[in-house]
Amino acid sequence: MIRGLYEAHLPVSDLSRSIEFYQNIGLEMAHKSKGLAFFWIEKGKSWLGLWESEHVNAPNHPSLRHIAFQVDYQDMKKAKLWLKERGIDVHEAFGFQPISPIVLVNLPHSHAVIYFRDPDENQLEFICPLEIDTCSHTQNMYLDDWENRQ
Template sequence: MIKGLYETHVQVSNLENSIQFYTEVLGLKLAHRDENRPIVFLWIGNNKEFMLGLWEQKENLQPRHFAFSADKEDILNYSVEFLKSRHLKPYNFLKDGIDKPMVFSWMPALAIYFNDPDGNQLEFISILEGDGKPELGVLSYEEWLKH
């Protein structure tokens, strides 16, 4: 019955700033702005594949986490430069100061993180081929290739 996750919603402190961030910085497309509530919907991908809702919340903001699907080669070769060129700070899951993508070996998947202006933790992720190796934990892509 379930084929995937179509949409998610996050709270933002300033709707106008968040619209600018998600459309101009990340390249999502405005789908709909609700004139009766402080919410906008953004398209992710082509042909209305996925949707993100931004809800303005002035108090008790609760940051969330979600991941954008990306190609492995884009994550390896372009993601850090992409983020830094937009004045965003990339970081890995371990938050060890290294701004290189890492592999979650149990999946396996390659990922790099960054935050939106409200502290929502965003991620670019790509599922890697092959079987997971949970015993390896989280490691660099170079280390992953050795196993």
């Protein structure tokens, strides 16, 4: 029955500024109307809705105002530089400084992740599955350390 996640939505305070930001990170405009814009994440499969609102400052918590974009492993390795080239800072997460992507362990899985924010402080994430159903290490670490583990 369920085949995937088709859409997610975020509140934004300035739609024009947010359109520029999301185009800057490579999303394609799918639809725009007064106070609303949709961007394709994967054309025909998933999109992101941005809703201009006065009520943007909801509490910042991972369960609210958070979108994770899947990227491949090679892109994850260069994600920090790619974001920096677009004027976007990576931020600290789970006690790790923003020096490189980190590997989050949710046994029996692990994912490489890197976090950043849009102009309204919505938390955005690039995520790359590393080990699904086969992860045996138990601690989060930087991706560089994960690559060099023995």
